[in-house]
Structures are given as structure tokens and as C-alpha cells.
Amino acid sequence: MAAALISAALLERLAGAQHVLALTGAGISAESGVPTFRDAQTGPWAKYRAEDLATPEAFTANPRLVWDWYEWRRQLVAQAEPNPGHHALVTLQRRLPRFTLVTQNVDGLHARAGSRAVVELHGSIAQNLCFAEGTPVDEPAPGDSVPPLCPDCGAFLRPGVVWFGESLPPQALQRAEEAAQTCDIVLSIGTSSLVHPAAGLPLLAKRHGAYVVEVNPTSTPLTPHADLVLAGPAGLVLPELVRLLW
Numbered sequence: 001m002a003a004a005l006i007s008a009a010l011l012e013r014l015a016g017a018q019h020v021l022a023l024t025g026a027g028i029s030a031e032s033g034v035p036t037f038r039d040a041q042t043g044p045w046a047k048y049r050a051e052d053l054a055t056p057e058a059f060t061a062n063p064r065l066v067w068d069w070y071e072w073r074r075q076l077v078a079q080a081e082p083n084p085g086h087h088a089l090v091t092l093q094r095r096l097p098r099f100t101l102v103t104q105n106v107d108g109l110h111a112r113a114g115s116r117a118v119v120e121l122h123g124s125i126a127q128n129l130c131f132a133e134g135t136p137v138d139e140p141a142p143g144d145s146v147p148p149l150c151p152d153c154g155a156f157l158r159p160g161v162v163w164f165g166e167s168l169p170p171q172a173l174q175r176a177e178e179a180a181q182t183c184d185i186v187l188s189i190g191t192s193s194l195v196h197p198a199a200g201l202p203l204l205a206k207r208h209g210a211y212v213v214e215v216n217p218t219s220t221p222l223t224p225h226a227d228l229v230l231a232g233p234a235g236l237v238l239p240e241l242v243r244l245l246w
Contacts, residue, residue, distance in 0.1 A: 005230045006241055013185055013211055014245055019098040021183035022089055023176075023201055027190025027216060028234040029105050032080040054163045059131065063156050067147040070159040074125055082113035085189070085234030088242045090114040095246065100179035102172075104191060104198050106161045119175045121168050121198050127160030136160065168197065180205040189215045189234050193222035202226070 014020065026036040048069075052058055059066045090113050093099040102119040103110055108126050110118045128137045128148070132155035140148030140157055147156045162168055176198075180186065186205040193199045202212050202222055214226040215237050223229055230237045 005232060005237065006244055007228065010213065010228055010241075011244055014096075014241075017096060017184040019100070019179070019183045020092065020096050020185045020187065021100045021102065021179045021201075021205060021210070022092070022187045022189060023191060023198065024089075024101070024103045024105060024110070024189045024234075025191025025193075025195075025198075026105060027192075028083070028085050029080070029107050029109055030190070031085060031233055031235045032083045032109055034077055034080045034105075034107050034109070051164055054161075055165055056163055057165075059156075059158055059163075063131075063147050063158075067156075067158075070125065070161075077107040077109075077125060080107065080109065082109045083235045084239045085237075086110055086113035086115070088234075088238035089189075091242045091246075092238075100175070100183065102176045102179065102198075102201065104195065119172050119179075121162075121172050121176060123159075123161040123169065125159055125161055128157040129160045131156045131158045173197065176201055177204065180210070181208045183210050185211045185213065187213050187215060188222055188226070189238070191216070191220070191222075193220040 030036055053066055053069050086109055089101060089110065093101065093115055100119065101110060101115050102121060104122050106120065106122050106125040108124055129135060130137055130150040130153060132153055137150055137157055139151065141151040143149065147158065150157055180201045181204065183205055186202050188202045203225060206212050206225065212226045213228045213230065214222055215230045215234055217231060217233050
């Protein structure tokens with residue numbers, strides 16, 4: 001099925017591309033068993049809305065609750081493994097002249113698959129930050145505090161992800177926008193195309209002359225604007241794309 005979706009014209013474009021941008025969203029991680037942000041509201045967390053747990057205000061009001069939720073999500077991520085879609089992107093990065101991988105996912109599966117220099121627009125669930133200063137912390141202060149404490153200032157540590165109401169990491173956003181403005185082809189993979197500013201990157205690339213390819217089993221707001229839609233899961237479409245290219 002996947003092979004039938006992939007045109008000779010796309011293969012020719014990819015073979016001659018100097019810079020390809022891949023933007024990935026929750027769909028590719030879902031294929032590895034990582035629940036999407038809102039699908040993770042199960043079991044003891046079903047009574048909470050994700051939006052009510054992923055804000056600085058929620059953490060200020062009840063840091064233990066928010067920390068425990070993210071610890072639970074970290075366990076889900078730890079049980080997941082990169083899927084064929086992740087590995088296909090590693091191959092593309094190795095074989096194309098220039099390849100930029102931008103992800104909205106915080107699970108680190110791209111890096112675990114072998115992708116290099118991943119631009120993590122929404123941060124990393126594996127990283128902790130000082131809640132007061134926003135700086136990365138590798139080792140918390142000694143003790144059994146929950147959440148753990150910053151060894152420098154004693155403030156609570158928080159997950160290193162972007163919460164509702166927060167800005168994206170400036171350097172990551174700059175790298176993503178620069179890639180969108182210079183790429184020949186953009187692959188939008190498994191993203192709902194609803195969350196901005198990430199959702200605007202394929203359209204920014206298109207305005208700068210890029211060919212936009214959407215890889216998604218369902219339609220999104222990007223679908224009408226894409227030059228080509230590969231309507232299938234990343235774990236099937238991307239390996240077939242790599243196989244046909246090489």
C-alpha cells in the first residue's frame with residue numbers, strides 16, 4: 001500500500017534535494033506505544049485534563065501532583081522503543097546532503113533511534129529544569145524531596161518540557177525557522193498541524209519555495225496546502241520511501 005502512494009516525482013525530488021526538513025508530531029511516537037498528550041489521561045489521571053496539569057500555575061499550586069504525573073509519563077516513554085519510522089529518518093539523515101529533524105515530541109525516541117542534532121521544539125521529558133531559574137539540572141540536591149530540589153538555589157525541579165502559556169526555546173525555534181526557509185522539501189510526519197508555532201513551519205517552507213509532503217493517516221489543516229499527501233502511518237510509509245530511494 002505504501003509503495004503505491006509514493007510517486008516517481010517525489011523520489012526524483014528527494015534524490016536531488018540539497019536540504020530536507022522533517023517535522024514530526026505525536027503520531028510517530030504513538031506508533032511506538034507512547035500515548036498522545038491527551039490520550040495519556042487514563043487510570044488515576046483520568047479525572048484530570050492534561051491542560052490542567054501542564055502549566056506553571058498548576059505546578060505552583062500542586063508541585064507534587066504535576067511531578068507525579070510526569071514521572072508516570074516518563075515510565076510510559078521508557079517502555080517504548082523507536083519504530084521503523086524513526087529508523088527511516090535516521091537513514092535519510094545519513095544519506096541526504098543536509099537534513100534537519102524538528103520534533104514536537106518530548107520522548108527522545110528520535111535520538112534513541114540514532115538521529116543527530118534533533119531540534120526539540122517542546123523540550124525533553126528526560127531533562128529537569130530549575131523552576132525558579134529555568135536552567136538545566138543534571139543532578140538534584142541530596143534528599144527525598146518530591147519534586148527534587150535544585151542544588152544551586154533550593155527551588156523545586158520541574159520537567160524540561162514546554163508547558164501551556166510558555167514560549168518555545170528560542171534557539172530551537174530559530175533553528176526550525178531557518179530550516180523551513182532554506183529547505184527544498186519538508187516532510188510533515190504524524191503531526192496534527194494544530195499546535196503553533198510548529199504548525200506554521202510547513203507553510204513557511206512553502207512560501208519559500210519548498211515542496212510540502214504530509215505523511216499522516218488522517219487529514220489535518222495542512223492537508224489542503226500539501227503538494228503531496230501520503231495517507232498512511234510513518235512506520236509504513238517512511239521505510240518504503242527509503243527502500244525506493246536506495
